[in-house]
Amino acid sequence: MERSVFLVEDNQRIRQHLSSALEELISAQVAGTAESEAEACEWLASHPAQWQLAVVDLFLKQGSGLGVLAFCARRASSQRVVMLTNFATADTRARCRQLGADAIFDKSTELDDFFRYCADRTA
Incomplete structure (x- = not known):
């Protein structure tokens, strides 16, 4: 079963790599992408x-x-939102949780954890 992912990332190279990895590692389909807050x-x-x-x-x-x-x-209870950033400080993590993020991962040190989370939560 394919999982539907929406990817908000402004760096085209990272967006392409993430899309490919999500499709390959967790059988996801990237349903849409955005580069800005308004577009997302x-x-x-x-x-x-x-x-x-x-x-x-x-x-x-x-x-x-x-x-x-x-x-x-305002999302459905079955939908998950993950922050994936290079700026995963304690303050950033706290603010993201306060705004409703289900998880926060650092792009440079927590990618394995990120992909494991995605596989577990979208199965």
């Missing part, structure tokens, strides 16, 4: 039931992943 919120608003997992970067071309997290507060 627009996609989420027009596709409310077409994703199981949203993977969000903190720093975007415009706006912030924090705004995307806040927007996702």
Whole structure:
């Protein structure tokens, strides 16, 4: 069974690598992508039931992943939102949790944990 993922990442190279890895490692289908907060919120608003997992970067071309997290507060209880960032400080983690992130991972040190989480939560 394919899992539907929405990917919010402004770096095209990282977005492509994540998309490929998600498809290969957890049999996910990337249903949509966004590079900015506004683009992400627009996609989420027009596709409310077409994703199981949203993977969000903190720093975007415009706006912030924090705004995307806040927007996702209205999601279905079965949908998960994960922050994947290079800036996973204690303060960032606390703020992301406060805004409703289900998990926060550091891109540079916690990718294995991230993929394990994605596989477990979207099975």
